[in-house]
Amino acid sequence: MTERLLPIADSHVDEALGQALHAFADELYPICRSITGNGVRQTLALINRRIPLETHEVPSGTQAFDWTIPREWNIRDAWIRDRHGNKIVDFRKHNLSVLNYSVPMSATMTLAELKPHLYSLPDQPEAIPYRTSYHQEAWGFCLPHRQLMALDEGPYEVVIDSTLEPGHLTYGECLLPGEVSDEVLVSCHVCHPSLSDDNLSGIVVATELARYLATVPHRFSYRFLFVPGTIGSIAWLARNEAAAQRIRHGVVLTCVGDAASFTYKRSRRGAADIDLAFEQVLRHLPAPGDLVDFSPYGYDERQYCSPGFNLAVGCLMRGVHGEFPEYHTSNDNPGFLKPHSLAETVSVLQQVFEVLEHNATLRNTKPFCEPQLGKRGLYRTTGGTGPNSENMAMLWLLNQCDGSQSLLDVARRSGLAFRTVVRAAQALAQAQLLVPVG
Amino acid sequence: MTERLLPIADSHVDEALGQALHAFADELYPICRSITGNGVRQTLALINRRIPLETHEVPSGTQAFDWTIPREWNIRDAWIRDRHGNKIVDFRKHNLSVLNYSVPMSATMTLAELKPHLYSLPDQPEAIPYRTSYHQEAWGFCLPHRQLMALDEGPYEVVIDSTLEPGHLTYGECLLPGEVSDEVLVSCHVCHPSLSDDNLSGIVVATELARYLATVPHRFSYRFLFVPGTIGSIAWLARNEAAAQRIRHGVVLTCVGDAASFTYKRSRRGAADIDLAFEQVLRHLPAPGDLVDFSPYGYDERQYCSPGFNLAVGCLMRGVHGEFPEYHTSNDNPGFLKPHSLAETVSVLQQVFEVLEHNATLRNTKPFCEPQLGKRGLYRTTGGTGPNSENMAMLWLLNQCDGSQSLLDVARRSGLAFRTVVRAAQALAQAQLLVPVG
């Protein structure tokens, strides 16, 4: 019951921090990221200005479990020019305009020839969709459906100035050692181009958490991963099987900057401490969050929770991927990110870390009848026992701490806030009424 | 993952089959069945025209656990004639008119003497009730309450031309051997006289299922029992204790031809595979069925689920016995049976057999991270993962198949249709990504 990672007073949402995080996201927005290439490197370099980041380069062709690190993709420019010489689609104006991982291309063709390579959203005619073709050679352009409908027969000049060549997959890693080697994992993906919520929100929140944790003492070691989705986490797991075994708790961050309330997807285990910690924290928010069961569709929790690893890693979201219209379109832009939401996400994760850090299993040293709190100055005299008071938490702790129940278990069963339980446990431990188990 | 018992496309309800089953029920309707006697033999003979049926004769007086096979009852004619010589109650017009198992009788008596032997339904004055007295010697007549109320003082000539003599209890059995000796039991009762839903519906559906299963390959052996209720299943269990131990899954069919939606009563075990299979199939019907917990009142599941056997046998119904007004009255007649319902019941049971046949416990051969489906042609490239798609089922299977979860378990946890899970499992097995356990 040391005073590590002091409880955050009043779950304060730091609005100035929200503005700063939003500004950082703005800075990252224009970069054309993909699962490999210089966009990831530029992104990691900007993160590295804020936190110490180890950057890893994995050569193309490297085997990672069932997968092979692909060739590296880089793009300089791309456009479609109409017969009047106007650039009607221009990568430099929006990097979503190009099918991500498009092979190089230079040709003149009619609309009929071009059309199989054009992607749009008929039900969102003003938005540019985000499309990729990582594992199958292809080229293409994405554009507003309204614009696609207005195209004449051509011919069109079509240029994609990209390279797809042996190179590397790049990811960033920041390990903050704690008192113990047991780890808490925070993972986010860094492979989406100009998309704000689905990518940048996780990056800026994870960066802030790493910065914060470097300034406070903590029991657990914290590992932050900034990885290209799927292939990046697979590469990390393949290269770090021993480290993976040290992960006790973990969370994947995605779409954590929009205005929606929180949704936490449980780990495959379903009732791991990380799941219970999020349950505690989300339940006590002004707009209580939802918890949903694990499913194997989503982000990198798919890999961390694959049956061979089965790590206690959940996924924190605000907007749920695929369920909001801005998802994977040009409307997931800086305006869709809310400074307050970013700051609140930081606060929620700090509270979750606080739960993990302070959770412990204690034992009542005087288990026969209640000990007399009054003579130890632990009980208010005249006046009652409020339903959420520390007095009430003391009674719960003394009753439940038979060596089988953690503080998190006591908070769940009692319905009390975890912090109230911790404060009460600290007071009881100081009075020698609770001692650690084992 | 062989292709036994191919999935039935679209859970097709075969309306022509429904008409044929209804016609068969019409053919069986006039026969006066009881728990023993020639009515059962005639019924089994008509079934035997459609499927190979072994007929067993158990002599009166044979001990079957706590029971004794009763004397055999046969009836040729019975009537009540009024003082004007009119047959006012006539067995030949409706065999429900006689208390089933009535001893022989010939007398003239007043209404006052006759009345204790007359049964009617005051709240359904036009219907003849169905009454029996198997285990206590008695005689009686059943008639519409309206008619009973109109009787004058008599005297009446009362004749029951029946015999109750040492003979046999008769039941029919059809065993369709499969690849393994583990059995699926389908049991229905054949002891009710002219009652359509409560008797004939189960008989015609079971007959059709046996006919169908004889034409397709199957893993399990299927045993169909056409038995007099209670005493018939007890006799079978007493004579087949070893075979009973081979029953892995089973269902009793009763009242499966009326227009109500399905109700499945779980086995005593509550979560046996047969229970989960019905849950799967009934949940995905256009009018989803209900599942109710086991109770020891009902049909022959009472015997199969007695604690000494505790077999995994549930009971499928549409109308629930005792809860619809036609139950055990002359209104449970051919018009109460719906051809569509009969055919749909066949389809549901075929789907349940399909679940049982295809259920298996498989293991992911590449449990560390997801295997790359794309390079095996198992993943659609551009385009998403629909919520009920085979892609989604593959992700669930790869995530869950750690050797502890059956396909039925995966279908339950994922909420996907069992068939989608099976098709995905077949594709993954073909790609060596799933292999059978043990």
Next chain:
Amino acid sequence: MTERLLPIADSHVDEALGQALHAFADELYPICRSITGNGVRQTLALINRRIPLETHEVPSGTQAFDWTIPREWNIRDAWIRDRHGNKIVDFRKHNLSVLNYSVPMSATMTLAELKPHLYSLPDQPEAIPYRTSYHQEAWGFCLPHRQLMALDEGPYEVVIDSTLEPGHLTYGECLLPGEVSDEVLVSCHVCHPSLSDDNLSGIVVATELARYLATVPHRFSYRFLFVPGTIGSIAWLARNEAAAQRIRHGVVLTCVGDAASFTYKRSRRGAADIDLAFEQVLRHLPAPGDLVDFSPYGYDERQYCSPGFNLAVGCLMRGVHGEFPEYHTSNDNPGFLKPHSLAETVSVLQQVFEVLEHNATLRNTKPFCEPQLGKRGLYRTTGGTGPNSENMAMLWLLNQCDGSQSLLDVARRSGLAFRTVVRAAQALAQAQLLVPVG
């Protein structure tokens, strides 16, 4: 399956008994009780007129686990007199007027000096609150807020003629030995002064139950404790650790005489037989009672359920402490107690005892198929099996009694009333179809 503690026909509520219990409460009402002192002795003496009661005196200074028996408090008189000589607060008019455990006091003082020692209820301006200061030396007066507001500047004569001196803590105990030494505990507190529901209701109901049980045979031994709250039960537990281990089932009675429907708080174990027994009985009441989970705030169940003991002791209430406005005020007076409620509480507890007494684990001696009830005269012939009939209970018993299920378990699973299950079990046991396990 002996005929101990015959089922009470129709759960009769004895209105005359209710009047008698109310009269007994009236008799106890004026006594100024506290956790020690003559008020408790007088109370126990009145109980002892009705049942044989062993009175224990524990000297001040005695250690009881973490607690020390306090000095004994007695009070003769107390008042506040205004400058006109009028007694404006008078202990003899209402014993709630004095802060319970006030030290002796005699002084003249201004309102400003007096005010810190005055307690009132601003939101119930006509009621006198009940306040105590057992563990911290203090003095004070309680009065209606309306009266407090009208006080002038004084000066006032303030007198408390009390003593707080070495003496004893007194409690009463009544043990009614049964066939076995396993015990049922009924505990109530006797430390509140003129408060009717919160104190007297439990006392008079417990007294009546002890009186009743002395007149009927019973299997369990019944122990009734009349103890000062908290310190009394702690003292008893400290002096009776061996006896505590014999307690199989127990209940604390509090606030059981008001007009509210019942609330039963489960034991810490949550699903002990006492919890299931209350569930059975409360469910079948005309106004079904609520069951709530254990919490460590309340009455002496806090001590019985402390982790070192973890006894199967719940708490029966009508009004829930702290949730009704009369609680701990002068409005919890004889008029707040309802004779009918007192009598109904007696009936409910008799029914709970009946469940505990008759509960047993039996085994079906003929577990293969149903035994034939008819040949043993256990089954009605013509006519059905009503949903709550003994016939139905027999089927449930024969099906469930495989040696693992108690009668209480069968009642829960079947939804049948426990009495119906017991009657059916008695009939089956008489027919040798059920025998006790072990």
